[in-house]
Structures are given as structure tokens and as C-alpha cells.
Amino acid sequence: xxxxxxxxxxxxxxxxxxxxxxxxxxxxxxxxxxxxxxxxxxxxxxxxxxxxxxxxxxxxxxxxxxxxxxxxxxxxxxxxxxxxxxxxxxxxxxxxxxxxxxxxxxxxxxxxxxxxxxxxxxxxxxxxxxxxxxxxxxxxxxxxxxxxxxxxxxxxxxxxxxxxxxxxxxxxxxxxxxxxxxxxxxxxxxxxxxxxxxxxxxxxxxxxxxxxxxxxxxxxxxxxxxxxxxxxxxxxxxxxxxxxxxxxxxxxxxxxxxxxxxxxxxxxxxxxxxxxx
Amino acid sequence: xxxxxxxxxxxxxxxxxxxxxxxxxxxxxxxxxxxxxxxxxxxxxxxxxxxxxxxxxxxxxxxxxxxxxxxxxxxxxxxxxxxxxxxxxxxxxxxxxxxxxxxxxxxxxxxxxxxxxxxxxxxxxxxxxxxxxxxxxxxxxxxxxxxxxxxxxxxxxxxxxxxxxxxxxxxxxxxxxxxxxxxxxxxxxxxxxxxxxxxxxxxxxxxxxxxxxxxxxxxxxxxxxxxxxxxxxxxxxxxxxxxxxxxxxxxxxxxxxxxxxxxxxxxxxxxxxxxxxxxxxxxxxxxxxxxxxxxxxxxxxxxxxxxxxxxxxxxxxxxxxxxxxxxxxxxxxxxxxxxxxxxxxxxxxxxxxxxxxxxxxxxxxxxxxxxxxxxxxxxxxxxxxxxxxxxxxxx
Numbered sequence: 001x002x003x004x005x006x007x008x009x010x011x012x013x014x015x016x017x018x019x020x021x022x023x024x025x026x027x028x029x030x031x032x033x034x035x036x037x038x039x040x041x042x043x044x045x046x047x048x049x050x051x052x053x054x055x056x057x058x059x060x061x062x063x064x065x066x067x068x069x070x071x072x073x074x075x076x077x078x079x080x081x082x083x084x085x086x087x088x089x090x091x092x093x094x095x096x097x098x099x100x101x102x103x104x105x106x107x108x109x110x111x112x113x114x115x116x117x118x119x120x121x122x123x124x125x126x127x128x129x130x131x132x133x134x135x136x137x138x139x140x141x142x143x144x145x146x147x148x149x150x151x152x153x154x155x156x157x158x159x160x161x162x163x164x165x166x167x168x169x170x171x172x173x174x175x176x177x178x179x180x181x182x183x184x185x186x187x188x189x190x191x192x193x194x195x196x197x198x199x200x201x202x203x204x205x206x207x208x209x210x211x212x213x214x215x216x217x218x219x220x221x222x223x224x225x226x227x228x229x230x231x232x233x234x235x236x237x238x239x240x241x242x243x244x245x246x247x248x249x250x251x252x253x254x255x256x257x258x259x260x261x262x263x264x265x266x267x268x269x270x271x272x273x274x275x276x277x
Numbered sequence: 278x279x280x281x282x283x284x285x286x287x288x289x290x291x292x293x294x295x296x297x298x299x300x301x302x303x304x305x306x307x308x309x310x311x312x313x314x315x316x317x318x319x320x321x322x323x324x325x326x327x328x329x330x331x332x333x334x335x336x337x338x339x340x341x342x343x344x345x346x347x348x349x350x351x352x353x354x355x356x357x358x359x360x361x362x363x364x365x366x367x368x369x370x371x372x373x374x375x376x377x378x379x380x381x382x383x384x385x386x387x388x389x390x391x392x393x394x395x396x397x398x399x400x401x402x403x404x405x406x407x408x409x410x411x412x413x414x415x416x417x418x419x420x421x422x423x424x425x426x427x428x429x430x431x432x433x434x435x436x437x438x439x440x441x442x443x444x445x446x447x448x449x450x451x452x453x454x455x456x457x458x459x460x461x462x463x464x465x466x467x468x469x470x471x472x473x474x475x476x477x478x479x480x481x482x483x484x485x486x487x488x489x490x491x492x493x494x495x496x497x498x499x500x501x502x503x504x505x506x507x508x509x510x511x512x513x514x515x516x517x518x519x520x521x522x523x524x525x526x527x528x529x530x531x532x533x534x535x536x537x538x539x540x541x542x543x544x545x546x547x548x549x550x551x552x553x554x555x556x557x558x559x560x561x562x563x564x565x566x567x568x569x570x571x572x573x574x575x576x577x578x579x580x581x582x583x584x585x586x587x588x589x590x591x592x593x594x595x596x597x598x599x600x601x602x603x604x605x606x607x608x609x610x611x612x613x614x615x616x617x618x619x620x621x622x623x624x625x626x627x628x629x630x631x632x633x634x635x636x637x638x639x640x641x642x643x644x645x646x647x648x649x650x651x652x653x654x655x656x657x658x659x660x661x662x663x664x665x666x667x668x669x670x671x672x
Contacts, residue, residue, distance in 0.1 A: 074651060089659035113652065124670075125663045127632070130656055212625070 007267050010067040013055065014258025015048045015082065016091065017075025020111030020139055021224060022047040023255040024055035026066075027263060030098075034059030035252055040111075044075030052081055068266035070258040074112070084265055088254050089115055089128050095257025096220040097123025099247045104216035107206060107235065107243075108253070109225035111139040116209035118216060123260075129212040136172040137205040139225050144174050145198050148181050149191055156195060160230030163196035172205045199230045203238035210239060218242040226250035282505070284498035285475055291494065292482050296369035302328060303373060308434065311374030313359060313390060315382040315551050315580045316406055318570050320562065321427050322378070323446035323488060325434035330370045331484035332377070333359050335531030338645045340365060348392050353617040354644045355526055356385040363397045370485060376433050378426075380404035383582040383619060402429040408583060410575050411590075423571040443565035449488055454557040456495040457483070461554055463502050465546045465604045470505050473545040474535055477553055481529045518664045521606035522548040523597060523627070524581075524640075525617040534612050534641055537654050541661045547604030549597055550612075551580055558596070581619035593623075594630055601636060608637035608664040610657070615644045637664050 008029045016023040018040060026034035036055040041047035048071060056062060071079035072091040079085055092108045097119055104126075106117040114137055117128045135141050146153040167189060169177050177198065184194050219241045225231055227250060232243050248256065299309060310322045311332040322329040333355065334340075341354045344361030362368045377399045379390030387403070394401040405422035407415030431437055457480055463469060464476045479498065483491050520543045527535070527550055538545060549555050555578060562573040578596045585591040601609070609631055613621040621642065628638040639660040643653055 074655070087655055087659040087662060089655070090662045124666050125659065127637075128656075128659060128663075130652070212628075 007263070007270070010263065010266060011059075011061060011065045012259045012262035012266060013052060013066050013069045014091065014255040014260070014262055015052050015055075015069065015071045015073075015079065016088065016252075016254035016258055017044045017048045017051075017071065017073040017079070018088075018111050018224075018254070019074055020143070021251065022051045022073075022075070023252050024051040025252055025255040025259045026055050026059045026061065027256075027259045028059075030260075030263070032248070032256070032259075034061070035249065035255075037249075037251060040075070043078075045078040045080065048075055048079050049081055068262040068269075070262040070265065072254055072258045083262070086258060086261055089117060089130075090125055091254045091257035091261060092222050093117050093119045093125045093257065094123045094260050095253035095255070096222060098256055098260045099253070100220050100244050103218060103220040103244055105210075105214075105218070105241075106220045106222060107210075107226075108223040109138060109202075109206070109221075109231070110223040110254075114138055114206060114209065114223075114225075116206070116213045118213045123257075127213045129209045131205070131209065135174045137202040139223070141172070141174045141177075141202070142198075142225060142228065142231075144178055145181065145195070148178055148185075149195065154227070157199075157228035157230035157232075159192050160195040160199045161233065162192040164190065165193050165196070166200045167193045167197035169197050169201040172201050177201070196230065196234075199228075199234035200238065202231065203234035206235060207238050215239065215241060218244045220244045220253075221246070222250045222253035224251040282471060282475075282498065282501055284494060284501045285471070285479070288479060288482050288486075288494050288498070291486055291490065295485050295487075296373070298487070299328065299330075299369070299373045303375075308375045309370075309373045310376045310378050310430070310433075311370060312378040314380045314386045315556065316380040316574055317378045317404060318423070318574060319488070320443065320446045320450055320570050321423075321430055321438065321567070323449065324438050324442040325430055325436060326442070327376075327430070327434055329488070330374070332362070332368075332370055332374065333528050334362060334368070335526070335528040336533065336645050337361070337530060338647075341645055347396050348389060351616055352385045352388065353525070353614040355528060355531075355614060355617070356383075356389045358645070359386070359389045360392050363393045363399065366397075375400065376430075377401045378404065378430070381406045382580045385616075400433070402426060402433065406583075410579050410583060416572070416575050419575055420568055420571040423574075424567055427567045438567070440565045443567075443570075447562045447565055447570070449492060451560070451562070452492050453483060453488065453495060454560055456492065456499060457554070457557045459499055460495070460502075461547065461557075461604075463499070470502055473547065474532070474539070477527070477535075477548075480553055480557075484529070517668060518543045518661050519546045519605060519607045520544065520661075520664075521546060521601055521604060521609045522550060522553075522612060523609055524550065524612040524624070525614040525620045526550060526552045527612065528552050531645065533643065533645070533650070534610065534653065534657070537650075537657050538610065538661070541654070541658050543657075543661045543664075546606055547600055549578070549593075549600055554600070555580075581623055588626060588630065594627065597627070597631075598634070606636075607668060608639070608660065610660070611638060611640045613640060613642045615642060637667065 012027045022040045023037045034055040069082045071082035072088045076085040096106045108115045114131045118126045221243045309328045319329045340358045340361030344357035348360045362371045381387040393399050404426040407418045409415045464471045624640045631638045
């Protein structure tokens with residue numbers, strides 16, 4: 001931890017330990033100076049430490065340079081390296097606001113859950129809804145589907161855009177859809193049409209979350225699944241909204257929000273320290 | 278907050294001793310009425326010199342699985358656990374029960390009563406409940422049903438209800454309810470010496486303890502609070518996020534969401550759940566008759582299973598608003614058990630009404646299994662962060 005704190009040039013790190021990926025972002029003041037994504041490890045503490053070391057290396061910094069660290073994601077509970085832990089809901093809201101200050105509605109689809117979040121003009125959460133505890137409609141779901149089609153996860157979205165029609169799925173349950181897809185393939189259906197149907201099923205499910213929190217403004221789509229162009233299109237169609245063009249890797253939104261919050265917390269602590277003096 | 282109240286320890290001790298006491302009472306010829314649901318008037322049970330115990334526990338997934346062998350898994354976990362308790366037959370109060378009294382308020386609990394009668398050969402008395410308490414026809418039906426139910430209890434007790442016995446029982450329960458109401462006021466104070474969870478324990482101790490012993494303990498607890506308050510004893514400053522709990526039942530044994538919220542630094546300051554404050558409110562029995570008891574129960578805030586089709590006249594929502602004001606809550610955690618349709622279906626309308634008043638609302642939809650523990654924690658934590666942030670801005 002650096003001894004002299006400067007808000008404008010201070011170093012603030014965010015670490016987002018997700019179920020599939022561990023992400024980290026470093027800010028110098030408000031400038032992004034480092035970012036990293038690594039696969040999550042079995043030990044979330046070690047994964048977080050590793051991501052932090054790598055992101056600091058990316059930024060040409062050391063641990064001693066960092067003023068404040070916020071951890072988030074499911075692995076935030078085991079984050080001895082962090083000064084503070086914050087939920088991923090708050091971090092995604094802050095990260096989205098950092099990148100797109102006018103956006104009031106956020107969709108985050110991560111590895112094991114998805115969230116609809118409404119934010120105020122300061123990036124504070126006004127309302128949110130999360131999916132149920134199963135993997136339906138999440139990154140894990142798409143990963144299982146990519147395995148069924150024997151294609152890399154990153155190609156699933158492009159494949160869906162080649163569809164001539166979307167074949168409706170009868171459920172969003174990962175296990176049931178996997179069986180359904182295998183049956184459809186056996187029947188000779190066009191794989192692109194099936195993949196488009198899978199994307200549509202997820203988008204419809206996401207629509208249920210937004211029914212609970214409402215939609216204001218264009219939607220900012222964060223999380224790893226936001227990189228999937230097919231998913232983006234399916235969301236736009238199902239929700240009848242425009243999805244904002246990302247100004248930064250959407251998978252890093254949570255880590256970025258954590259870093260932005262680290263800056264805010266450091267400023268608050270510094271004020272308290274000065275007041276005490 | 279650490280417990281420093283001697284009377285709380287005494288109440289816990291009394292609860293521990295109660296199964297043995299009931300065994301002794303039964304050996305001496307007493308009969309135990311185990312009741313489930315919401316609208317069984319204990320006044321009648323007490324006036325017939327029967328021993329009332331409110332049955333039902335929560336939080337035990339093993340018992341839920343056990344109960345699921347006899348009742349559909351499309352019933353909530355609380356209902357399935359009730360059946361599991363009877364199937365296992367190890368709970369001292371279930372074992373001691375000679376007659377199961379069940380009212381037809383929540384139809385899932387009512388169904389559990391039927392299952393218990395059918396599969397476990399328990400004697401059962403059923404109290405019919407109108408779907409709409411507010412109509413004259415509903416009122417007439419309930420008065421008639423309660424007379425019939427009282428007749429069944431008389432037959433079971435082998436004696437008749439008398440005005441003086443009814444007057445005693447009504448007075449006793451009136452005293453208990455007003456004592457509990459007062460206790461809720463104590464726990465909501467800024468510098469309270471008693472936490473909401475402790476009050477919930479006290480309420481639920483009243484499900485099983487001898488009601489005459491219970492009212493003495495309750496008065497002692499209130500006196501102790503008054504004395505300790507006056508001595509200005511050093512106490513913990515309470516947390517900044519005041520949460521009100523609404524929705525499905527939180528029975529003894531189920532502390533999942535309570536402990537998650539407390540671990541997060543939130544402070545629960547009130548509830549309107551039917552295992553907490555709700556049954557203590559608005560019971561005004563004006564004379565010692567069965568009919569007057571029926572009228573008093575008709576006047577209570579209805580259980581979620583009884584529909585209100587018009588939001589403007591919904592007494593549950595009006596009561597919720599009143600309690601939020603009384604307890605100065607910053608936000609509402611609306612707890613729903615999976616397949617608890619009465620409360621789950623009301624979640625959206627309750628959220629809309631509260632959000633229009635600027636009150637943050639979070640629904641936590643869960644069951645007794647621990648598989649969603651962390652997912653629930655994340656939602657609860659984000660909600661606490663949201664409320665705390667609002668409080669900071671408003672300050």
C-alpha cells in the first residue's frame with residue numbers, strides 16, 4: 001500500500017473472481033492502465049492473487065504501488081488481498097456507469113448467473129433482479145451448448161447469425177435443452193437455426209428479469225456472454241431495445257467497477273483520515 | 278448483539294423443559310391439541326382446559342424430503358416439513374399431540390392436515406375458513422364454522438365451554454398479545470437491548486409454553502428491559518440498515534435469511550409474518566362468546582392465502598405501510614418459500630406499491646436446502662449495499 005495518497009494519480013485495483021473467469025483491472029486515477037482475464041482456479045483466493053499480480057505486471061506496477069483494492073464476484077469472500085469486498089451487482093453498475101454514464105439499464109450474463117440492474121445517474125443500484133440458482137441462461141449454459149455442437153464458445157454467436165429461422169426451445173434448462181438439441185440434430189435440423197433458438201430462449205428468459213426491474217434507456221450488456229454477437233442481437237430483438245456498443249471489454253465491467261469503487265473508498269478513507277488530523 | 282437479559286435465558290430454559298412437562302401433564306390426564314395454520318383460536322383450547330401447542334418447524338431439509346414421500350413436492354418446504362415431522366414422529370410436540378386442529382386458511386397446510394389424518398392416524402378437527410373475510414357471507418360462514426369447531430373441541434375435551442372460562446382465556450391471550458406488541462416496540466428502538474431475532478424466539482416460545490407461565494415470563498422480560506434501559510447500561514450501537522421482513526412464514530428452526538442478513542450487518546427491526554407479529558395484531562374479542570371470537574379473528578389482518586382483488590382496499594398492504602412507519606424501516610426483504618404461492622404471487626404487487634412510496638424491496642425466493650445460500654447472500658448483500666448507499670445520500 002502506498003503511503004501517500006493522491007486521488008488523481010492513485011492506483012486502484014478491482015478483482016472480479018467469477019465462476020468461469022477471474023478478471024482484474026487497474027486504474028491510475030480514472031485511467032485504465034492494466035487489465036487481465038484468466039480462467040478461474042479451484043482456489044478462488046489463489047486465482048484472485050494471480051490475477052492481481054498479472055494485472056499489476058501488465059500495468060508495470062507492484063503491490064506496493066496500490067492504494068486500494070476491491071474484490072467482487074463469488075470469490076470475493078476469500079480475498080485476503082482486498083481492502084474491501086463488494087457484490088458484483090454493485091460493481092457491474094459502477095463499471096457500466098464509468099464507461100457509459102447515460103446508461104440506466106444493465107444486463108450482466110456471467111458464468112453462472114444473470115442479472116438485470118437499474119442504476120441512477122451516479123451509478124448506484126436502484127433495483128436489480130437475478131436469475132434462479134440453476135445454470136439456465138448463463139455462460140455455463142452456452143458452454144455446454146458449444147460442446148454439443150463441438151465448436152469453440154467464441155464461435156457460437158457468429159453461427160447463430162447464419163440462421164434462416166430460430167427453432168424455439170421448449171425450456172431453458174441446460175440438461176433438457178442439451179437433450180433437445182441432440183434430438184434436433186438427429187432429425188437433421190440446421191445447426192445454425194438450433195443455435196439461434198438457444199440464443200432466443202436465453203433472451204426471452206432475460207426478458208423476465210427486466211419485467212421485474214423495468215428498462216430505462218439503452219441497455220449496457222456486461223459479462224463474458226456480452227462478447228457473443230448472436231446473444232446481443234437476440235437480446236435486442238426480444239427486449240426491443242438497443243444494446244450500447246461497448247467501449248471496453250464487457251467481461252471486465254465488474255472488475256472495472258470494483259476498481260472505480262476502490263478509488264471512491266480510498267477517497268472516503270482519506271477524507272476521514274484528514275478530518276481526524 | 279450479545280444477550281444480557283436474564284429473562285431470555287429463563288424463557289429458553291422453560292422451552293427446554295417443556296416436553297418433559299407435557300409428558301407429566303399427559304400422565305396426569307391432560308390432553309394436547311397441536312394446531313397448525315393461522316386462524317385456530319387458542320382461546321377455545323385454553324377455555325376447555327386443553328393444552329395448546331402450535332406445531333410446525335422449518336429449516337430441516339431431511340424432514341422436507343421425508344415429508345415429500347406423502348405430500349406433493351409442489352407444496353412449500355414448510356408444509357412438507359410438517360408432514361415430515363409426523364412421518365418421523367420424533368418431535369416431542371407432535372408425539373404428544375392427541376388432536377390436530379387445522380384451519381383451512383393456507384390450503385397447503387390444510388392439505389398437510391388431511392395427509393396427517395390419513396397416513397398417520399391422527400385425530401383431526403378442521404376449521405373452515407372463508408376465502409373472503411370482508412364480505413357478510415364470509416363472516417357468517419366463519420361464525421358458523423367456529424361454532425362447529427368449538428363443538429368438536431368440546432366433544433374431545435369432554436366438557437362444555439363456559440363464559441367464565443372463555444373470559445379467562447380471552448384475557449390471558451389479550452395480555453400475551455399486547456405484551457408481544459410492546460416487545461416489538463422495544464426491539465425497534467435505536468439503542469435496543471433486545472434484537473428482533475430474540476423477540477421472534479420469544480414469540481415462538483409462546484407456541485409451546487404453558488400460557489399462564491408464559492405471560493409471567495413475558496411481563497418479567499418487559500420489566501427487565503425497562504430496568505436495564507433506566508440504568509443506561511453500555512450497549513452496542515446498532516447497524517445503519519434497518520430491514521423489515523415480510524412474506525412467507527419463518528417458523529422455529531428456519532433462520533437462513535435472518536442469519537444471512539445479520540452477517541451482512543443489516544438490522545432486522547420488524548415483520549408482518551404469520552409466525553411473528555401478524556397474529557398478535559388487531560384481535561379484539563369484545564365478549565366471552567364463540568361468536569365474538571369469530572368476529573375478532575375476522576377483524577385481523579388476513580393471511581396471504583386469502584385474496585384481495587383490489588389493491589386500494591388490501592388491508593395487508595395498508596398494515597405493511599403502517600408497520601414500516603412504526604419500525605422506521607429502510608427497506609423490505611420479502612421472503613418467499615418455493616411453492617408458497619399465496620405470498621410469492623403477491624411479491625410483484627407489493628414491490629410496486631412500496632417502490633411507488635420510495636421504499637426499497639427485495640424478494641428472496643428460497644427453500645431450506647443450502648444450495649442457494651451464496652446466491653441468496655449475494656442478493657441480500659447487494660440490497661444492503663443499495664439501502665446503505667441511499668441512506669448515505671439522504672443523510
